[in-house]
Amino acid sequence: MKRQIHKRLPKDFVEDVLRTFSEEKISREQASEFLGLSRSELYWWREKYLASAKKKKDFKLYNREAKPTRFFPKEVQDFLHEELYYITRCEGRFKNKFNFSFLAEQAEKKFD
Structure with a gap:
């Protein structure tokens, strides 16, 4: 292909x-x-x-959507940014060891 x-x-x-x-x-x-x-x-x-x-528009080979298809509310985005900042920069034993399923569970508990 x-x-x-x-x-x-x-x-x-x-x-x-x-x-x-x-x-x-x-x-x-x-x-x-x-x-x-x-x-x-x-x-x-x-x-x-x-x-x-x-139409006098710019020719494009690839149309990327103007707005993202996935959207998180501001408070969820802030929570995720805080957690990821902590994981990547602050906590030595968890540094660069992401557990996104755990993070998703924590976000679900907090915001549902």
């Missing part, structure tokens, strides 16, 4: 190839070879590139 395009190629290179392909300066075969994509993948990426150009 080949790696994802954003891990294989720089964004500027992909954008240049898609632009020149859309302007019909290079053939479909050349663009597919440059990007290592099948015909259907190439046309999918071309459509995505043209849509971003039409």
Whole structure:
């Protein structure tokens, strides 16, 4: 299985190839070879590139969500930060020996 395009190629290179392909300066075969994509993948990426150009948005190879999918309330975050700080810096015998299941149990007892 080949790696994802954003891990294989720089964004500027992909954008240049898609632009020149859309302007019909290079053939479909050349663009597919440059990007290592099948015909259907190439046309999918071309459509995505043209849509971003039409909306005058920045072309992205990888869409990371703007907000994280997991969220902890502020008091839980503070508790976890305190505990991890203590484990990593203060307590000598537990230093860098994480027991996340125990920490999860303690957080559940405290906040449920």
